[in-house]
Amino acid sequence: xRGFDKRVGSYAEALDGxxxxxTVLAGGFGLCGIPENLIAEIRRRGTRDLxxxxxxxxxxxxxxxxxxxxxxxxxxxxxYVGENxxxxxxxxxxxxxxxxxxxxxxxxxxxxxxxxxxxFYTATGHGTPVAEGKEVREFHGRPYILEAAITGDFAxxxxxxxxxxxxxxxxxxxxxxxxxxxxxxxxxxVEVEEIVEPGELDPDAIHTPGIYVDRLIQGRFEKRxxxxxxxx
Amino acid sequence: xxLSREQMARRxxxxxxxxxxxxxxxxxxxxVANHVPEGIDVMLQSENGLLGMGPFPTEDEADADLINAxxxxxxxxxxxxxxxxxxxxxxxxxxxxxxxxxxxxxxxxEGNIASWTIPGKMVKGMGGAMDLVAGAGNIVVTMxxxxxxxxxxxxxxxxxxxxxxxxxxxxxxxxxxxEIEGGAFVLRERAPGVTVEEIAARTAGKLIVPADVPEMxx
Numbered sequence: 001x002r003g004f005d006k007r008v009g010s011y012a013e014a015l016d017g018x019x020x021x022x023t024v025l026a027g028g029f030g031l032c033g034i035p036e037n038l039i040a041e042i043r044r045r046g047t048r049d050l051x052x053x054x055x056x057x058x059x060x061x062x063x064x065x066x067x068x069x070x071x072x073x074x075x076x077x078x079x080y081v082g083e084n085x086x087x088x089x090x091x092x093x094x095x096x097x098x099x100x101x102x103x104x105x106x107x108x109x110x111x112x113x114x115x116x117x118x119x120f121y122t123a124t125g126h127g128t129p130v131a132e133g134k135e136v137r138e139f140h141g142r143p144y145i146l147e148a149a150i151t152g153d154f155a156x157x158x159x160x161x162x163x164x165x166x167x168x169x170x171x172x173x174x175x176x177x178x179x180x181x182x183x184x185x186x187x188x189x190v191e192v193e194e195i196v197e198p199g200e201l202d203p204d205a206i207h208t209p210g211i212y213v214d215r216l217i218q219g220r221f222e223k224r225x226x227x228x229x230x231x232x
Numbered sequence: 233x234x235l236s237r238e239q240m241a242r243r244x245x246x247x248x249x250x251x252x253x254x255x256x257x258x259x260x261x262x263x264v265a266n267h268v269p270e271g272i273d274v275m276l277q278s279e280n281g282l283l284g285m286g287p288f289p290t291e292d293e294a295d296a297d298l299i300n301a302x303x304x305x306x307x308x309x310x311x312x313x314x315x316x317x318x319x320x321x322x323x324x325x326x327x328x329x330x331x332x333x334x335x336x337x338x339x340x341x342e343g344n345i346a347s348w349t350i351p352g353k354m355v356k357g358m359g360g361a362m363d364l365v366a367g368a369g370n371i372v373v374t375m376x377x378x379x380x381x382x383x384x385x386x387x388x389x390x391x392x393x394x395x396x397x398x399x400x401x402x403x404x405x406x407x408x409x410x411e412i413e414g415g416a417f418v419l420r421e422r423a424p425g426v427t428v429e430e431i432a433a434r435t436a437g438k439l440i441v442p443a444d445v446p447e448m449x450x
Contacts, residue, residue, distance in 0.1 A: 103363060223297070
């Protein structure tokens with residue numbers, strides 16, 4: 001009986017079924033909390049024409065920047081993509097499409113997607129280019145725009161610790177978009193630094209309950225620091 | 233004399249109150265954290281999921297899992313909390329942040345702000361700025377009063393794509409502290425040694441000058 005054991009034996013198995021044209025939700029903020037080995041595996045697989053939903057798009061040669069190198073991303077939905085020269089070249093060259101989305105709206109789109117809410121109203125972006133073509137409705141005398149939820153075919157998520165049942169704990173600000181991505185995809189793949197036995201994690205301290213997690217793998221992480229800034 | 237970046241940060245820091253939860257943007261707003269007045273305690277929110285941001289780390293303390301919204305390594309202070317991005321923006325969009333300080337390219341007399349993109353240059357994205365200006369009731373914009381070639385950034389109408397509409401009421405520039413009321417900038421304070429005429433000459437939007445405009449003191 002496999003029961004609730006979500007572990008898979010390899011990164012290849014972790015992403016089995018990922019195919020061209022799919023939508024992938026990726027956790028991470030900058031390089032903090034990115035599923036670095038799962039991204040490397042997508043690079044290795046060579047899957048193309050992906051729509052990738054992530055707050056950022058890595059940096060040149062690191063994180064989602066690897067998928068830009070492989071020309072595997074057709075469309076990027078993100079709030080900030082300013083760290084990446086290759087991104088700019090592909091965008092200007094028409095190889096890549098980008099949908100810039102306010103960071104809070106992006107988070108809420110994923111949260112709504114995971115919670116079965118198809119759309120929501122928000123004040124964010126009203127009166128700006130983000131509002132173009134979107135329904136506007138007033139509540140209590142203030143205008144709000146209608147934003148649609150996001151769901152994905154696959155989510156690639158980086159946790160800190162998980163038990164075999166896929167209950168996940170994140171660490172510090174490496175949590176960011178990871179739990180939101182985890183809940184909003186048809187197939188959620190989580191890589192963690194350590195897998196423990198069920199019962200070892202405090203049920204009150206679980207960030208992503210195992211119901212959201214389909215596949216789990218333990219990896220080794222570089223955890224590159226994007227901007228090492230020290231106290232004088 | 234126009235205010236230095238440090239003086240601008242010190243002036244904004246006077247808006248801090250004991251017990252405030254505060255979000256500081258990148259640039260001059262970040263410097264405000266160095267000038268919290270004696271005898272008050274504030275908690276800094278970083279929108280990537282940290283309430284209770286501390287100073288930059290020592291080499292030993294640096295932790296790849298603990299960064300600020302500018303992707304710099306930081307520390308967390310005693311009593312800090314971490315959370316996901318949806319919770320972080322629930323704090324922001326739900327109006328729970330007591331004071332937001334951010335930079336801008338332009339503001340106008342209607343309280344519109346443009347701060348995220350200059351058409352024709354690479355579009356980097358708005359990050360959390362649109363959420364911050366839409367969600368916060370209490371915002372101070374910090375910016376230089378005019379561009380390097382002397383063009384006013386306080387306008388009758390923003391020319392760049394907006395970050396938010398009708399959401400700004402207070403602006404601190406290197407020359408003045410102003411409030412936006414009734415379709416005009418109201419001049420509340422002058423930088424030391426800067427005359428009302430100098431400020432008026434660099435303000436393209438309608439400017440109201442009250443009878444008394446005190447000089448800032450440092």
